[in-house]
Amino acid sequence: MTSTYELLRGRLADAFDTFVPGADPVLRTSDHGDYQANGIMALAKQLGRAPRDVATELVARLDLGGLATVEIAGPGFLNLTLEPTLLSSQLRALVRDARLGVATSASPHTVVIDYSAPNVAKEMHVGHLRGTVIGDALARLYRFMGHTVIARNHVGDWGTPFGMLIEHLVDLGEDATAATLSIGDLDGFYRAARAKFDADDTFKDRSRRRVVALQAGDEETGRLWRVLVEQSVRYFSAVYEKLDITLAPSDVVGESYYNNMLEDVVRDLASAGLLVESDGARCVFAPGFTNREGEPLPLIVQKRDEGFGYAATDLAAVRDRVQQLHGDELLYVVGAPQAQHFEMVFSVARLARWLPEQVRCEHVIFGNVLGADRKMFKTRSGTTVKLVSLIDEAVERADATLVARGNDMALDERRALATQIARAAVKYADLSTERQRDSVFDLDRMVSFEGDTGPYLQYAHARLRSIFRRLPSAWDSEGVEFVLAHEAERSLAMGLLGFSDVVHGALTTLQPHRLCVYLFDLAQRLTSFYEACPVLTSQGALRDERLALCELTARTLALGLSLLGIEAPDQM
Numbered sequence: 001m002t003s004t005y006e007l008l009r010g011r012l013a014d015a016f017d018t019f020v021p022g023a024d025p026v027l028r029t030s031d032h033g034d035y036q037a038n039g040i041m042a043l044a045k046q047l048g049r050a051p052r053d054v055a056t057e058l059v060a061r062l063d064l065g066g067l068a069t070v071e072i073a074g075p076g077f078l079n080l081t082l083e084p085t086l087l088s089s090q091l092r093a094l095v096r097d098a099r100l101g102v103a104t105s106a107s108p109h110t111v112v113i114d115y116s117a118p119n120v121a122k123e124m125h126v127g128h129l130r131g132t133v134i135g136d137a138l139a140r141l142y143r144f145m146g147h148t149v150i151a152r153n154h155v156g157d158w159g160t161p162f163g164m165l166i167e168h169l170v171d172l173g174e175d176a177t178a179a180t181l182s183i184g185d186l187d188g189f190y191r192a193a194r195a196k197f198d199a200d201d202t203f204k205d206r207s208r209r210r211v212v213a214l215q216a217g218d219e220e221t222g223r224l225w226r227v228l229v230e231q232s233v234r235y236f237s238a239v240y241e242k243l244d245i246t247l248a249p250s251d252v253v254g255e256s257y258y259n260n261m262l263e264d265v266v267r268d269l270a271s272a273g274l275l276v277e278s279d280g281a282r283c284v285f286a287p288g289f290t291n292r293e294g295e296p297l298p299l300i301v302q303k304r305d306e307g308f309g310y311a312a313t314d315l316a317a318v319r320d321r322v323q324q325l326h327g328d329e330l331l332y333v334v335g336a337p338q339a340q341h342f343e344m345v346f347s348v349a350r351l352a353r354w355l356p357e358q359v360r361c362e363h364v365i366f367g368n369v370l371g372a373d374r375k376m377f378k379t380r381s382g383t384t385v386k387l388v389s390l391i392d393e394a395v396e397r398a399d400a401t402l403v404a405r406g407n408d409m410a411l412d413e414r415r416a417l418a419t420q421i422a423r424a425a426v427k428y429a430d431l432s433t434e435r436q437r438d439s440v441f442d443l444d445r446m447v448s449f450e451g452d453t454g455p456y457l458q459y460a461h462a463r464l465r466s467i468f469r470r471l472p473s474a475w476d477s478e479g480v481e482f483v484l485a486h487e488a489e490r491s492l493a494m495g496l497l498g499f500s501d502v503v504h505g506a507l508t509t510l511q512p513h514r515l516c517v518y519l520f521d522l523a524q525r526l527t528s529f530y531e532a533c534p535v536l537t538s539q540g541a542l543r544d545e546r547l548a549l550c551e552l553t554a555r556t557l558a559l560g561l562s563l564l565g566i567e568a569p570d571q572m
């Protein structure tokens with residue numbers, strides 16, 4: 001089905017076209033009427049005419065085909081009010097459509113999404129949490145539209161620290177190492193290795209020799225390295241499972257995967273004439289990048305000591321994602337501090353012709369995570385906060401809330417529900433902030449059943465489902481007529497009809513946040529509807545209509561939440 005917005009926009013665009021081909025009607029939802037078209041201003045300016053005159057003439061040429069009525073307001077705004085027949089037929093189409101009006105993409109393609117990317121033998125921190133949650137929501141949105149999503153978990157699994165990490169493993173023994181890492185004490189392991197490295201010169205020597213052996217492909221060293229990687233990945237998987245994140249161990253394609261492609265990266269950059277020696281390092285100077293002093297900024301591909309760095313790996317990864325994975329779109333969900341790194345990598349990849357014009361490549365930036373005090377989120381001693389303990393705490397709080405609300409489920413069932421609520425709390429808090437802005441990690445606020453929170457939306461859904469459990473007999477929304485006599489019914493209906501536009505908007509802007517704003521607004525329309533329109537005590541056709549609105553709202557909340565990676569339990 002075509003969305004109500006698209007139907008109207010199409011009609012308006014036809015009329016605008018008769019003045020200037022391709023002129024944008026600038027159609028928006030509005031408090032004056034249902035929609036407002038503001039495109040007359042720009043059009044009049046282009047034509048050098050008075051906006052009001054253009055508006056009058058345009059309305060005369062406008063064929064709305066009985067979909068809506070139009071009124072000219074102010075200097076030349078067009079206020080449009082939908083006809084009841086249109087609202088009714090659109091709602092009936094929603095009732096019949098399992099996808100609630102969201103058609104799959106007409107041009108499905110392959111999207112490679114780089115997200116999560118924690119580091120081996122290091123604790124995942126809240127920044128990784130944010131990227132993981134946003135990346136996973138985008139992956140779900142793209143899949144829902146029928147695209148092929150290839151997730152790439154670009155785990156940090158290579159570099160000089162592995163020398164000391166492997167030597168620490170040797171000292172500790174494999175079993176003890178596995179035990180430490182499997183309980184998730186990654187930071188403890190890392191810190192202990194670091195402390196020895198700083199204090200003990202023989203350990204330092206061993207570590208250096210170990211790095212050399214690792215890079216030279218020594219078999220036993222490789223085996224020990226894999227123990228560290230596997231134990232860490234096992235731990236990351238446990239975190240993903242706790243949060244219901246769709247990343248699988250097979251999506252882990254760490255930095256080391258690109259090792260054997262790095263020589264080629266350097267060779268090909270050299271033969272393309274892009275490589276410059278600077279202070280013994282091999283670099284590319286992409287136009288437009290300068291440091292604070294205005295000097296050209298190099299992207300270092302190979303360091304003076306011959307070692308390859310983070311940038312070389314990312315260049316190889318771009319190439320791999322285009323040539324081997326055939327990605328039509330490459331997304332990198334990584335924090336804002338890496339903005340310049342990605343701009344330079346993308347620009348060098350374009351210069352080297354590894355990134356064709358038609359491949360969209362974007363750094364999906366997100367801001368920092370702050371504590372409730374609006375400072376960087378850290379423990380009191382200044383270390384990063386352990387992710388798992390945060391999630392576990394959210395579960396405990398959700399469970400306590402359930403108990404306080406008189407929940408009478410069996411213990412297992414209640415704990416499972418508390419887990420679903422905690423996931424919703426943590427994920428929604430991240431997603432409901434526009435991703436470029438800093439988000440605030442405030443456990444008290446996010447587990448609350450009130451306000452703009454995940455649990456609030458879950459509760460709105462569960463409450464709707466409870467209406468249907470109380471119905472004395474089977475009920476079916478097929479064939480229901482939507483009269484929408486009450487303003488609150490009409491407002492709820494307008495909200496429901498906007499779902500597909502919002503899903504598209506969230507996807508094209510890569511802003512899951514938009515879906516959150518929409519769902520919260522829908523829940524508020526629902527509250528006004530409840531206050532004004534009794535459902536179960538009304539009779540006949542009116543009761544059926546209100547039930548159908550409730551059912552559509554429940555389905556929209558559940559589908560919308562699922563696209564954000566949030567479950568919608570039937571009972572809370």
Ligand code: ARG
Nearest residue numbers: 114117118119154155156334
């Ligand atoms: N492991 C890196 C970090 O923790 C993030 C990697 C992001 N992805 C990439 N392709 N560089 O900061």
